[in-house]
Amino acid sequence: MSNLILVLLSVVVVQAHGFTSRALLELQHASARSTPSTILLGDLATANANLTSTGSDISSILTGAVSAIADPTPDYHPPGTQDSSSCAADTCCIWHYLTTSLHAAFLVPDDSGGGGGGGETAGCNSLARGAIRLGFHDAATWNISLPTGGADGSIVLNPAEAARLDNRGLEDIIAQTAAWYAQWKGYGVGMADLIQLSAITAVASCPGGGPRIKAFVGRQDSAVLPPEGLIPSPHADAEVNIKLFEAKTFSAADLVALLGAHTVSRQFFVDPTRAGDAQDTTDGVWDTTYYGVTASPVTPPGVFKFSSDVSLAHYPGTNGTWQSFEKSLELWNAAFASAYFRMSLLGVNNLNQLTDCSRALP
Numbered sequence: 001m002s003n004l005i006l007v008l009l010s011v012v013v014v015q016a017h018g019f020t021s022r023a024l025l026e027l028q029h030a031s032a033r034s035t036p037s038t039i040l041l042g043d044l045a046t047a048n049a050n051l052t053s054t055g056s057d058i059s060s061i062l063t064g065a066v067s068a069i070a071d072p073t074p075d076y077h078p079p080g081t082q083d084s085s086s087c088a089a090d091t092c093c094i095w096h097y098l099t100t101s102l103h104a105a106f107l108v109p110d111d112s113g114g115g116g117g118g119g120e121t122a123g124c125n126s127l128a129r130g131a132i133r134l135g136f137h138d139a140a141t142w143n144i145s146l147p148t149g150g151a152d153g154s155i156v157l158n159p160a161e162a163a164r165l166d167n168r169g170l171e172d173i174i175a176q177t178a179a180w181y182a183q184w185k186g187y188g189v190g191m192a193d194l195i196q197l198s199a200i201t202a203v204a205s206c207p208g209g210g211p212r213i214k215a216f217v218g219r220q221d222s223a224v225l226p227p228e229g230l231i232p233s234p235h236a237d238a239e240v241n242i243k244l245f246e247a248k249t250f251s252a253a254d255l256v257a258l259l260g261a262h263t264v265s266r267q268f269f270v271d272p273t274r275a276g277d278a279q280d281t282t283d284g285v286w287d288t289t290y291y292g293v294t295a296s297p298v299t300p301p302g303v304f305k306f307s308s309d310v311s312l313a314h315y316p317g318t319n320g321t322w323q324s325f326e327k328s329l330e331l332w333n334a335a336f337a338s339a340y341f342r343m344s345l346l347g348v349n350n351l352n353q354l355t356d357c358s359r360a361l362p
């Protein structure tokens, strides 16, 4: 019952572009702290929406009725070689070849494993880490008051966005993604899709057990520069970042799940004297160690904790969720997949016209 009310309220909030009601957000804030968001996005949010079968599938995932984790044993056989006309006739075929090649690129060990890390690790390489953060930074430039922005490719397509301080550290993955785009755009691959499918492929490539998140293609690209202030600060406290993410339709629990991506992260610019330090003790491995390390009063050598992460680990509204993710990789993976699936579709307004290519990914 309360979920139904939330869904209805949410639809009102999302539809009210430019007229966001604080009261509605506050209400949602109070009741949905520890559960995933069920808010519909884009063209699915219209009250009497006429959904295509894809639109209906995406709705079911966004509302939590269906899992955001793809079938673990996909049975996809590309209908032809990369350059064949039968491949061109199947929307997912080229994505199969593209993500298979990305998957291999994400497993090549780094030469020296970052600044302070002391040699290479067995974890995700720097391209994979970068791809995960890039997917987040492209999509997160959107909130419910903004008609444009989100997962639109602008972080690579617009040099002014790429050059923002928010995006420091993403230079290499932005250059690499531009090169991949040059290589694949002749096959009809778009930048926004490339960025999100790279992030999704990178998560699944990380040793330890990253989930295979459902992947849809057909987003529209845009080079429009989004407003500033939409990317979270590592110095902000829990309340500030929870509100920032709520404006993007995430619950506080979703934010806690998303932050788990810092299980594979390193910092270079928050404290340059400790460039290369990781956010947990199992750098590059997709596990729940990050949650325990961040909540602990102890900071192991080689670990650098963001104060924003520490604040959320101890925040009374989210500390229970934090601990539950620490205890169960399976629980966290399901929550991460659900929240990142939502991330990958922020600002996308043609959800009814997308194509589900989940089964074609490695």
Ligand code: HEM
Residues within 6 Å of the ligand: 126, 129, 130, 132, 133, 136, 168, 169, 232, 233, 234, 235, 241, 258, 259, 261, 262, 264, 265, 266, 267, 268, 269, 270, 271, 306, 308, 340
């Ligand atoms: C409150 C939210 C968040 C804050 C404040 C935050 C902040 C940061 C900062 C400061 C860095 C290090 C940048 C540098 O100095 O090089 C970083 C790295 C990273 N973040 Fe986050 N982040 C947040 C949420 C997320 C989310 C939602 C994701 C993905 C789902 C994510 C994925 C990553 C990854 C993978 C890296 C490592 C990038 C690399 O090693 O190249 N972060 N984050």
Ligand SMILES: *[C@@H]1O[C@H](CO)[C@@H](O)[C@H](O)[C@H]1NC(C)=O
Residues within 6 Å of the ligand: 048, 050
């Ligand atoms: C939904 O689409 C069908 C087929 O295109 C159309 O006949 C029907 O009128 C539409 N309904 C609404 C509410 O738009």
Ligand SMILES: *[C@@H]1O[C@H](CO)[C@@H](O)[C@H](O)[C@H]1NC(C)=O
Residues within 6 Å of the ligand: 020, 143, 144, 145, 146, 227, 228, 229, 230, 247
């Ligand atoms: C959305 O972002 C814009 C630009 O940063 C900001 O002015 C607006 O207050 C934000 N809306 C919400 C609901 O936070």
Ligand SMILES: *[C@@H]1O[C@H](CO)[C@@H](O)[C@H](O)[C@H]1NC(C)=O
Residues within 6 Å of the ligand: 314, 315, 316, 319, 320, 323
């Ligand atoms: C969360 O924090 C509150 C307030 O600090 C504390 O009373 C509670 O025991 C914590 N909950 C968990 C599950 O740790």
